[in-house]
Amino acid sequence: MPSDGVPALELEGLTKRFGDFVAVEDLSFVVRRGDVYGFLGPNGSGKSTTIRMILGLVRPTSGEVRVFGHPATSPEERARMAGFVEAPGFYEYLSARDNLRLLAAADRRAEGRAPLQEVLQTVGLSDRARDKVRTYSQGMKQRLAIAAALLREPEFLVLDEPTNGLDPGGMRDIRALVRQLSGEGLTIFLSTHLLSEVEQLCNRVAVVSRGRLLAEGALTEIAQQARDRTEYRLVADDPERTRTVLKSREDVALLNGRPEELEGFRPEEVVRFSTGAEGAGPVVRRLVEEGVEVLALVPVRPNLEELFLRLTEDG
């Protein structure tokens, strides 16, 4: 798996406006070869518009998409890439096999029987290949979309919410397939709103919300960012005084909002705050100096889920 050389995908200042609405704003990141790159964001955050620009379906208002170093403005320059965006569309009145043959023809490839059977086998659709796509379930259509992409023998695979609308078994199958394809050396760009999917499959991730990039990097780095700023829940005999003390300190952020749960205490007694790398020690010392008795102190390490929510809600 080559990790050097030109990246599989580069976005540079990619922006798309529809009238006054900014769907994607100044998006820049790089997908290196061999990555399983997670593109994470809530629904309606501009993920699909971005993928449409990558696939050449939508023209960027400004900015550039480069695929293997070339501006992806013509089909030839996108030839090493394959994928789909949103619910895959197929000719429902044709069989899966005819759909694939048609798409192979649209690639100006010989519609060889062997590759056709091979990709159908890979996604587990060989038995139903002669049936009309109209009779297919959502999961089968998703798998057919992956087969259609693989038929191009791409080096770079773009998958938009490939497990959307699938039952747990279907999700597991697709994820296993993504792992297998990545193992075979494909670079994969995987858009999803499911954090668990990114955690299971991806090595790098970009988090977007409302068309803007919120975080980007190796999954472990982003998780580290989450850990660097630890949250605490604290209960003292005088919550009011505690808040006053906390507010006076620059290294502490008092977190309001949701009522806090801490077993054995009433929610209004619980104070939530976060500190930097120095931890809660200085805070507790100060509280004791002020004559506040600390009854409980519980560190809360935000998991990726919480980090994701925090990023996308505050952004």
Added chain:
Amino acid sequence: MVRWELFKLIRQRRTFLGLGAAAVVPILFLIAVRITRDGPPPGEAPFAAQLLSNGLVIPLITLAFGSVVLLPLLTVLVAGDAIAGEVSAGTLKTVLGRSVGRTGLFWAKAVAVEVYALCVVVVFVGVGMLAGWLAVGFEPLAGLGGTPISVGEGIALTWASAGLVALPLLALAAFAVFLSSITHNSVASVVGGVVLILLLQLVSTLGLGGVLDPYLLTNQFSAWLNLMRDPIDWDPIVRAAWVSLLWAAASFLAAWAVFVRRDVLS
């Protein structure tokens, strides 16, 4: 790609509906004529005098009334769906994700739609001719100036007429493809095509066309009648050809220009 566009067309119900109607209507007309044994009064329609006695006038009379609404409708039914149908089914994004460029795909579609429009005319005239021959038999035609036309010449002139009717039909198909390209909506494109025809006919009927009247697309549908005169009046025929080609070229070029630039959002 053209081959696959045609393959897709023949696998769609819409196409069969169109071709089926083109085949059924001449037969229904003939049955109605045979049952009532009562044609339109002579002079009302061309060739009506021979309606009951000569099967060769069946395709000509059906062509005369079919080119007013039926053939245009059957043409835009499929042509208006050419791009919009792929947009609503979400297949356009699938195909455009492949190596075929937008230009290549567009012209493949354009050719497929025109082949369909030609098939509509061929089926319509062919079935009418066959039914007329089987049910009534052929006799020499009375031409529009009264000059008799032999059976062989009549058959040749009927097919020439079909070709002449096909010209504005191809232009209309191109216009429906244009609507399909700008609206991305099948129903709007089909209705839009029909509305254009009705509007132009209305303009012509109310005499609003002025000097432009001979150049309206709808008025080219009757150019074939001039083939049935002795001598043949070529002026309206030549005009039908270039007016139709101009419409077709303008529509296709505009449709193509939109198609290659338009964002695909479905």
